[in-house]
Amino acid sequence: MPKIVDHNQRRLELVDATWRIIARHGIEGATMREIATEAGFANGAMKPYFPTKDHLITFAFRHVFNRTNQRIADTSTGKVGMEALRAFCLEVLPLDEDRINEARIVIPFWQKALTDPAKANLHETSMNQWRSALEGHLRGARDRGEVTAPIQDEYIVNQLMSMLLGAQIVAAMSPGKHLPAQLRTQLDAYLLLLNPTTQATQPCAETFFANRRK
Numbered sequence: 001m002p003k004i005v006d007h008n009q010r011r012l013e014l015v016d017a018t019w020r021i022i023a024r025h026g027i028e029g030a031t032m033r034e035i036a037t038e039a040g041f042a043n044g045a046m047k048p049y050f051p052t053k054d055h056l057i058t059f060a061f062r063h064v065f066n067r068t069n070q071r072i073a074d075t076s077t078g079k080v081g082m083e084a085l086r087a088f089c090l091e092v093l094p095l096d097e098d099r100i101n102e103a104r105i106v107i108p109f110w111q112k113a114l115t116d117p118a119k120a121n122l123h124e125t126s127m128n129q130w131r132s133a134l135e136g137h138l139r140g141a142r143d144r145g146e147v148t149a150p151i152q153d154e155y156i157v158n159q160l161m162s163m164l165l166g167a168q169i170v171a172a173m174s175p176g177k178h179l180p181a182q183l184r185t186q187l188d189a190y191l192l193l194l195n196p197t198t199q200a201t202q203p204c205a206e207t208f209f210a211n212r213r214k
Helices: 007-029 032-039 053-076 081-092 097-113 117-143 153-173 180-193 196-201 205-213
Strands: none
Touching: 007 032, 007 053, 007 097, 032 053, 053 081, 053 097, 053 117, 081 117, 081 153, 081 180, 097 117, 097 153, 117 153, 153 180
16 A cells, blocks of 8 residues: 655655754755755655755745744734734744744745745735734734834834844844843833833833733
8 A cells, every 4th residue: 555645744844954954054055955865855855845945945934934923823812912912023033943943944035035026925925914913913002001102003013023034134144142031122122112101110121021921
């Protein structure tokens, strides 16, 4: 009887192998042969799954995006307003080795998207989904009086996106520059600025958000 192969699982194994190779050798060192060897594939056996590295990077970007969204959904359950906004941001920030490796996948995809309309469209659609989610959390935070800064939500979302995506670049290029505690403190400091009244009565962002978690 022929062996049943889970093709989707095999693709995910190749994605995992890809970011391990990129972490060690960079994107240029992530050849199809190297990736196949890392994943335990015979030479040439990747063709049915990913004909080229370009196809693999696109699939990997989708996987990273979906995986991040699942983390966001898991940690945001039952949260609203500022708490939900903060939970969203923490799942995007590169706070551990897995998420740093995800950033190493995303950055090569960005480079490809500069000259590939299909990839550019995929990226724009994905980022618009995140912007929409952030806007929803901001509206909830304003309704609850947790955001009072006289800044349009569109600008706040743009600043948050720049912070989150910029942190991915720094983490991928210089993982020792920003430790998880520093990234959390930077995020909390910015979120605290969105409520000037609270800012004036709290000694620091870390204290404010620690109190909210109690």
